[in-house]
Amino acid sequence: MSAKGTYDGPVRVGTIRPSQAIHSYGVGSLIDLPNLSVMVGGLDRWDTTRQEVITEDRLLDAVRTRLGSQVEVLRALPAEPSTPNPYDDWARVGVPVSIFPRWLRCTACNRLFPVASGALKLDTNMYRPDRTRYTHPNCDKARKPPPAVPARFVAGCTNGHLDDFPWVRFAHDGVATCPNPVLQVNDIGSGGRATDLLVKCLSCGAKSTLAKAFGPAAKGVMPQCRGRHPHLGLASEPCGEQLRSLVLGASNLWFNSSVSVLSLPVGGGSLGQLVYDNWDALEGMPGKDTLVYTLGRDRLLAAAFAGVHPDDMWDAIEARRAGATALPGADVHGPEWVALTSGSQGQTSPHFEAEPIDAPADFAGKLAGVTLAHRLRVVTALCGFSRISAGEPGDPRATVRLETKAHPPGCR
Numbered sequence: 001m002s003a004k005g006t007y008d009g010p011v012r013v014g015t016i017r018p019s020q021a022i023h024s025y026g027v028g029s030l031i032d033l034p035n036l037s038v039m040v041g042g043l044d045r046w047d048t049t050r051q052e053v054i055t056e057d058r059l060l061d062a063v064r065t066r067l068g069s070q071v072e073v074l075r076a077l078p079a080e081p082s083t084p085n086p087y088d089d090w091a092r093v094g095v096p097v098s099i100f101p102r103w104l105r106c107t108a109c110n111r112l113f114p115v116a117s118g119a120l121k122l123d124t125n126m127y128r129p130d131r132t133r134y135t136h137p138n139c140d141k142a143r144k145p146p147p148a149v150p151a152r153f154v155a156g157c158t159n160g161h162l163d164d165f166p167w168v169r170f171a172h173d174g175v176a177t178c179p180n181p182v183l184q185v186n187d188i189g190s191g192g193r194a195t196d197l198l199v200k201c202l203s204c205g206a207k208s209t210l211a212k213a214f215g216p217a218a219k220g221v222m223p224q225c226r227g228r229h230p231h232l233g234l235a236s237e238p239c240g241e242q243l244r245s246l247v248l249g250a251s252n253l254w255f256n257s258s259v260s261v262l263s264l265p266v267g268g269g270s271l272g273q274l275v276y277d278n279w280d281a282l283e284g285m286p287g288k289d290t291l292v293y294t295l296g297r298d299r300l301l302a303a304a305f306a307g308v309h310p311d312d313m314w315d316a317i318e319a320r321r322a323g324a325t326a327l328p329g330a331d332v333h334g335p336e337w338v339a340l341t342s343g344s345q346g347q348t349s350p351h352f353e354a355e356p357i358d359a360p361a362d363f364a365g366k367l368a369g370v371t372l373a374h375r376l377r378v379v380t381a382l383c384g385f386s387r388i389s390a391g392e393p394g395d396p397r398a399t400v401r402l403e404t405k406a407h408p409p410g411c412r
């Protein structure tokens, strides 16, 4: 992950596993780092030159069924092998994130500042990304600049919009007339509830408790939604919903919407499968001469096809172009059911190998069949996400898009 720092270039702030980038920390989700809260940026900000193309026709078809035919390709997460030197190229490759919420609280003076106010300073550490944090350099309550932590609340609506909590308006009880608001938050009561918080304006003396931002009382306090999608920047869209207060770190801030397929053998034998798996490199090959030339220069491609004669390779490429190895796409689960019940039947694939076996003696007569799967690969594409409620699977109204363009490509 990398975030825009105060100096040129992105700063590494943490690490996530590939499966997390689909299931927990996908585009539009918030990641709670040791000292920062960040949001995963929209696909517009991703560097596709660092993202390998994944050939999985059945998955691409399934994604297109959900999002539209304009989806061009599926891409893997950006990745580059790391070295011990954090100033090397790999450290600038990653999933783009930005600070969210954009309000932070100084842990010494308890004042609230928007990041854009300039009152806070980003301390980066190239060798220890987890120590990246904001501090309050001019704090009158501490000699060394104390750390600032993310504000505890954000706001959003059921259309999937997310925004900063309206701190200024809320402290002034819905009327933002204060010319120079200076906000401070303090815990009140001993119940330890998140909402036992008093926010007051040090400039005019106005104050309000956070309990008012939740439950029936919130109706009179919370403003209308501005239609913001922070993962897409500051642009807004019309929205008729009222903002709801949300607790930072709550599980209802992001629900993924994804689709998965099993990588089934594509037919055409092992060569057909190899051509399919390397289709991104072979698709645009204009002729056999270019293929031979490319094999002489591209070591990875040559290694993948070691021992295969270019003539046979070219025949397999033409066969795929002619649709000989294409799989029917409309039905995702049908072909998987057939493959799982009948096994690979001699079709070679590095991603799928299964064989029907006899049911254990105790279950003979009770089970219609048992398949032993030696190898399975599941490929998952993130299609979008929703907030506040998970929504029905595949319901396009509940799905927030992953990039500014109306139609996102899926990613692995």
Ligand SMILES: [Zn+2]
Pocket (backbone or CB within 6 Å): 106, 107, 108, 109, 110, 111, 136, 138, 139, 140, 141, 146
């Ligand atoms: Zn301070």
Ligand SMILES: [Zn+2]
Pocket (backbone or CB within 6 Å): 172, 178, 179, 180, 181, 182, 201, 202, 203, 204, 205, 206
């Ligand atoms: Zn005020």
Ligand SMILES: [Zn+2]
Pocket (backbone or CB within 6 Å): 156, 157, 158, 159, 160, 161, 225, 226, 227, 228, 239, 240, 241
């Ligand atoms: Zn909204």
